[in-house]
Amino acid sequence: MRIFFNLFIAHYKQFIRDKAALFFTFLFPILFILVFGWAFGDPSQSFDVGVVTQDTSDIAYAVVAALNEVEVLDDIEVGDFNTEMDLLRDGDLEAVIVIPEGFGDSLQMGQAASLDVHYDPSQTSTVQILLPLLEQVMDGIERGITGNIRLISLEEHIVQSRELKMIDYLVPGILGMSIMFSGIFACIPIIQQRQAQIIKRLGCTPLRRSSLVLSELAFRMILVLLTTALIVLVGRLAFGVEMVGNWGVLCGLCILGTLAFVSIGYVIAAFVRTEESAIPIINVINFPMMFLSGTFFPVSNMPGFIEPIVSAIPLTYLTDALRQTMVDSTPFHPMTTNVLVLTGWLVVCLLITIRFFRWD
Amino acid sequence: MSKKQQFVIEVRDLFKSYGPIKAVDGISFQVEKGEIFGMLGPNGAGKTTTVEIIEGLRKPDSGRVDVLGMDALKDVRSVKEHIGVQLQIPALFPTLNVQEIVSFFGGIYKTRVSSSEVIQMVSLEESSKVLVKNLSGGQQQRLSVALAFVNDPDIAFLDEPTTGLDPQARRALWDVIEGFRSRGKTIFLTTHYMDEAERLCDRVAVMDHGNIIALDSPSHMIEHHFRESAIQFRISNSPGSKVLSEIDGVSNLVSDEDEITLYTDNVPVTISGLLALASSRSSQLSDLFVRQATLEDVFLKLTGKRIRD
Numbered sequence: 001m002r003i004f005f006n007l008f009i010a011h012y013k014q015f016i017r018d019k020a021a022l023f024f025t026f027l028f029p030i031l032f033i034l035v036f037g038w039a040f041g042d043p044s045q046s047f048d049v050g051v052v053t054q055d056t057s058d059i060a061y062a063v064v065a066a067l068n069e070v071e072v073l074d075d076i077e078v079g080d081f082n083t084e085m086d087l088l089r090d091g092d093l094e095a096v097i098v099i100p101e102g103f104g105d106s107l108q109m110g111q112a113a114s115l116d117v118h119y120d121p122s123q124t125s126t127v128q129i130l131l132p133l134l135e136q137v138m139d140g141i142e143r144g145i146t147g148n149i150r151l152i153s154l155e156e157h158i159v160q161s162r163e164l165k166m167i168d169y170l171v172p173g174i175l176g177m178s179i180m181f182s183g184i185f186a187c188i189p190i191i192q193q194r195q196a197q198i199i200k201r202l203g204c205t206p207l208r209r210s211s212l213v214l215s216e217l218a219f220r221m222i223l224v225l226l227t228t229a230l231i232v233l234v235g236r237l238a239f240g241v242e243m244v245g246n247w248g249v250l251c252g253l254c255i256l257g258t259l260a261f262v263s264i265g266y267v268i269a270a271f272v273r274t275e276e277s278a279i280p281i282i283n284v285i286n287f288p289m290m291f292l293s294g295t296f297f298p299v300s301n302m303p304g305f306i307e308p309i310v311s312a313i314p315l316t317y318l319t320d321a322l323r324q325t326m327v328d329s330t331p332f333h334p335m336t337t338n339v340l341v342l343t344g345w346l347v348v349c350l351l352i353t354i355r356f357f358r359w360d
Numbered sequence: 361m362s363k364k365q366q367f368v369i370e371v372r373d374l375f376k377s378y379g380p381i382k383a384v385d386g387i388s389f390q391v392e393k394g395e396i397f398g399m400l401g402p403n404g405a406g407k408t409t410t411v412e413i414i415e416g417l418r419k420p421d422s423g424r425v426d427v428l429g430m431d432a433l434k435d436v437r438s439v440k441e442h443i444g445v446q447l448q449i450p451a452l453f454p455t456l457n458v459q460e461i462v463s464f465f466g467g468i469y470k471t472r473v474s475s476s477e478v479i480q481m482v483s484l485e486e487s488s489k490v491l492v493k494n495l496s497g498g499q500q501q502r503l504s505v506a507l508a509f510v511n512d513p514d515i516a517f518l519d520e521p522t523t524g525l526d527p528q529a530r531r532a533l534w535d536v537i538e539g540f541r542s543r544g545k546t547i548f549l550t551t552h553y554m555d556e557a558e559r560l561c562d563r564v565a566v567m568d569h570g571n572i573i574a575l576d577s578p579s580h581m582i583e584h585h586f587r588e589s590a591i592q593f594r595i596s597n598s599p600g601s602k603v604l605s606e607i608d609g610v611s612n613l614v615s616d617e618d619e620i621t622l623y624t625d626n627v628p629v630t631i632s633g634l635l636a637l638a639s640s641r642s643s644q645l646s647d648l649f650v651r652q653a654t655l656e657d658v659f660l661k662l663t664g665k666r667i668r669d
Binding site: 002003006009010013014017018193196197198200201202203204205206207 | 437440441464465
């Protein structure tokens, strides 16, 4: 225990003297939140939406009226299909909502009806905020007209208590990103110490290697939890992002996420001998993961060949789980799937590490 | 006292191969309590592998190693508790300071010498708050040696302890090593410096190609291999080794690039023969001097190499 404490102190002192590590652990995610939050998270940000009513029922008008009520839908253009679609193509609109003929009749007869939403995939950032929002709107209309029976469909249909803003999406994304960085960078001290023969030197003492690894891991966990607290705090103070979920679940997810990414870091340490070659490899892993998993922007509109990659990378699942917990966002995957995928990565990476890692 | 306790290290029939290379090819030797035992050999001779097996860093293919009466291949952690090690590369956490490193290493062991005593041992008191990465190479080296004594070990393994040190620091370190020995402790020294081995070691083992080719005290070793003196020189327009070795009195010749050493038991005869030969060929002799044979000559004779090769 005393040895563990000594190691812990050593990790701590090395960490606080490493300015780059300090920056990347604490300042970097905060800067991201502030920069992206101010760039995209402006609460007055609005969407221009075109509405095409091919239906003349009262309900159709009620839908248009309801859309007009929504604050962030700044400019609602009502027009014919071709005109609106041209505007969308020109980039003047973010989306076109078509109320098809017979929409009102179907609802009045108690049958299901759907709205068509056309949107530009390149505008994913705004559209992905818009779609859940539209669902909320339809939800409201539906409650007014048909009670609790769900008839109007717009893809998935989740009842949301909160209006999801870009910043709500962003804060858990940044947290996921910083967990990924902290985790994967766990390979650096190991590679450095192996390269500088520090591990060999410690091997000449009665110190157990497990103490070395576990103390480093414990220290990293504490860093991650501190980062989490900091990110949640900044999200709340700067942008009013409420953490609505259970703190225990959030901590659990952070720990599971850290373990999964640390194990990926260990795989790197198993195959890469020098720090100089590890850094570019880490970047090659981190940056695509960061963008493909939707840290900053949702990615459901990627070209088809990228989809399998997106659905394989662990950060996708970690950020989804974090979003569900922190801001109660629309799940892309059930929580159990998220947890299972992360656990799967952890187990597979540990097995690879055990098979290939060398201490010397 | 039983025989077992007189030897603090006993190595028997030690083998270790890396693929086709026999790094250690069946060696046996003992190290006595309270001696400074030197291990010499050219690079790749198997010294490092041997030492690392004894230290518990590597497993041999076969053989037996007892350290302080313990089976060093099984009770690895108990052995490590009672030995101190200095590796050739200092290998220290770069962002801890001297004081912190010493107390960190001290904290690993059950027995420990006080940090200030360890720092004082290698005169680093004034640098005790300096981060390792900001120490000079020599200071790092001294710190690294000091850490081998942090647990007051029974055996200290020192690998090239004085490399990179200025002459003064080197002598100071010799005093530390001899002071340690005077308390009945044992030193296992690996070195490239023949003068260091000659001055410090009670016995030296010379390793080459995985075997111990000589094991004796430096003075015995020199006497045994050389009753002769050495005449060392460079010569222009060299007549060649064969002609030189036929000069009267020459018993052996070693040439290392353009530096030639003749071993002779009759210095005046050989010198006049050499001078006559040089003047007959109008060859210029330079850097000529006569000296007693040293451990370096023994090493050269035994391995055919200078130790720095």
